[in-house]
Amino acid sequence: MFIRAYLRASTADQDATRAAADLEAFAAERGLKIAARYVENESGAKLHRPELFRLLNDCQPGDVLLIEQVDRLSRLTAADWALLKAKIAEKHVRVVALDLPTSHQLAQVSDDFTARMLDALNSMMLDMLAAIARKDYEDRRRRQAQGIAKAKTEGTYKGRPEDTKRNAALMGMLKAGQSWASIVAATGCSRSTLARLSKRLAEAGQA
Template structure:
């Protein structure tokens, strides 16, 4: 059995490897081991994740896609999740989420094509759909509350903008001279959004320098 473990954290300052030992313990209890780890810092609200795409491209029929929880795999809107689910199915992968016991049966030895196996597969798929929708809803609620909190802080004069990681910005800007946004994010192990913000920051500074020179 080939087990491909996917580990994700949303931002560069979070530890994407946080759940590694938990996943290793999970498979050890089932007397097997993880074949390959795929680790990245990227938003679960986008499918533009290099390590996830690498996992899908390397997978074969019957392989396991192991995650700590469904929200590590997806916080996507419905249409994007359905597209990703089709990719997963086409790759021959079965998703196992540690926090979703109904998916654990995929880790057991094959039990044939009987009605029991078919029912378990149907239940697993249904619960995966439910948890993917829940993960997206949770993401949207967090964004909404964040926006409300920022608006309230601004109104009260308490809002302090997040400081830019200028060292990371500088590295991203340098890499962007020869690399795409996606490749730059992969090299720096950061989100595509951070690279895009670094690009925008560099362009704003360049425009400001031009304006100053013209005065």
């Protein structure tokens, strides 16, 4: 059995490894060791997360997927959560979350009957917490949209603050002659962002 830690943050400017020490402490308290970490900056509302699926593909039956909170694993729709759960079940992976005490015993249990019983209980709790995480995500998105709509009506909406450091780096890559495809692949930025920055360079006579 290997313990594989999954660490996720939603955006590139957030520290995805923030909970690493808590996961290490959880394992150490039980005389266990984390075999590998999988870190990515992707929204939990997206099913397509390369590091999460690399972790699952690396797993052998009985391995543990260790997370800080259930929402690190899923803020998915019900349909996408069902797909992810099916993949986890197919690999016979045990999900252990620090915020889900009913899952903690799965990190150490060796008896197959006990493991199956705990898995069944844990599955119900995971479903409930995943649904709560999705609702929280949708509620926050709705409040943000309402706030933006109100600010636009009042003429106070300024949009998202520009990431000047990132944009300066992207413009440097454009000026160096790198192709858009290579920049997108390396940084994950959108082509619309590159189009806007390219236009800015052209207007400044630096393209």
